[in-house]
Amino acid sequence: MTKDITVPFDHQQSAHCETGVISNLMRFHGLRVSEPMAFGIGSGLFYSHMPFLKLNGIPVTTYRILPGHIFKRFSRNIGVEMKRMSFRDQDEAMRELDRVLDQGLPVGMLTSVFYLPYLPKAFRFHFNAHNIVVFGRKGDEYLVSDPVMDETTTIHRTALIRARFAKGTPDTKGRMYYPTVVPTGPDLKKAAAKGLRRVARDMATTPLPMFGAKGIPYLAGRLRKYETKLGNRRALLFLGNLIRMQEEIGTGGAGFRFMYAAFLQEAAALLEKPELREKAKEMTRIGDLWREFAFEAGRMVKGRAEAGSTFASMADKLDVIGKAEQMFFKDLMRISK
């Protein structure tokens, strides 16, 4: 039998799993970056509405870049080297986890929330891109730092195997990762400036209509026709899904817009660019618009909408947000040059 081990890991609760894992793992390796800074350096903010890509029959709308990519961009911009692995064999995946833990290292991994018994039932859909850190083992229980939780928890080996080998979109394949090189005193200024430029550019200039800031009016155009095209029930289901993608656990509110505003504030100080502080305020206002959209959408879903609220009026709101974000990121591009 393997012996018990507890890696001294400082768990801090976060809004989002991926950025939370980055921030917590980096702190363990001696590099202090806040969650918003990890999000900004990893250029995590994005927008897209993809009618051709459906999950459970509902088109995917996202407020961030692809899962896993925040970590990749963060690592590239900071000069962190990561060991990443995936497995076919479950026993091998657990042996490798044990081996790295025995070296005294915390291990990040991809899991499915459906198979994490410690999470509240209401969250447990088949979402296969949840990041956690395992930092120890006591008998058959593994010690878990789940960034969205306030405290650390434990998970039984059998349950962990299941969560690590869930099938679906995507198959989790026992994916695990840990930093092998974390630079001492990296150039955070340069990394933050790079992250900033990337988000500004991608939001302002991605050519296809469904990506970047103009993806928002693109969705508006489709939303306008939802009720006639889909019928009231499905239209409300699509609308409800927008709220979930925007506000549910993991975004920090308003589809990551507040977390991004927090990054802009930090970046203003770091890069000594006071105009970024103004941009942070502007992003907060945009976040408020998103929240107002969700608020009204929630009332429609509940059947308690104000008289004037229709799919058309919701589309109008999105158009306004879309214009605001298009202007915002064009301006951010100018500032970040």
Add this chain to the structure above:
Amino acid sequence: MPVHTFVTQLLPMKKEDVPQDDANILEGKFKVVKYAVNENGEYEKVPSVGWEPENVALEQAWDVVHEQVDEARKKVKAGTLSTLAYHMEVNMMDAALLGKHTGLSARAVKKHLEPAEFTQLDASTLQIYADALLLSVEELKKLPV
């Protein structure tokens, strides 16, 4: 259209305004974290038990799941679907996903949703399904009361 025209009830995300609408979604287990500005205009992490629109949207998603489970239960009782179909819905899977979890083809799984086919399954196939659906074979063969 200027940004401000429709903002009749701005919800400024100030620290004290972070919504605390508890629909017991977190089962009292923990609070989630949101980003909001404090009295000095600086962003910080603020715990929240939930927000009405999120709660509503989550309930809506669960309603769909529950409807599908109820539908399957009715069909099992009527003898048009096997108990496998019911447990598949409880696990929020379709034939394709259950197929991936069992190593069977979606087509084979669909076949086993028919009561006549399901009753003829051998012990090892039943065990494979039971494992994938986190059940015992006995539970798999029944509807829960």
